Amino acid sequence: MRTWLFIACLLATQVQAQQAYRWTDENGHVHYSDRPAPGATEVSLSGAQGYSPVTAPPQAAPQAADEPPDEEPPAAYTAFNIVQPAQQETLWNIGTVLNVQVEIEPALQAGHHLGAYLDGQLVDVGATGTQFQLTDVFRGLHDLQAVILDANGEDVLRSLPVSFMVQQTSILNPNNPNRN
Secondary structure (H helix, E strand, O other): OHHHHHHHHHHHHOOOOEEEEEEEOOOOOEEEEOOOOOOOEEEEEOOOOOOOOOOOOOOOOOOOOOOOOOOOOOOOOOEEEEEEOOOOEEEEOOOOOEEEEEEEEOOOOOOOEEEEEEOOEEEEEEEOOOEEEEOOOOOEEEEEEEEEEOOOOOEEEEOOOEEEEEEOOOOOOOOOOOOO
16 A cells, blocks of 8 residues: 555656656565665656646537527526525524525526525525525424525525524423523
């Protein structure tokens, strides 16, 4: 394992073709080095491997003479995150109503609206702003994922999931000041 780790490090740090040496010791262990040792054989290492994507130039679709020019497509969403509730937040006594706030960049596009996956179940709230409420959120641990939906109710984009805990004070608690 150490031999392969050494080779990987050696290959990763070399940009140009370099020489390395390989030999086997009296215990049968194979060694590699950049310096020759007695009985070592020379190993040629090639340069570092890289990647450069090849992109084709964009081609415009042919348009008929009587068609109006296409409208510019809307910009893609660059940010979509749940701001409230925060990750691993504990919410106390929310009365089963969860206030949700999201951030969206750029603003919500025409025909799109917000929904949420609460514990894996889609709740289409139809919100067009960055704040909305979910009802029937009872005590316990919950997972929430905001979603941008198109006019057909199909997912356009989902946020990263957020886990949060809802705590409710029990009226049966002997230390509750509201208990009669």
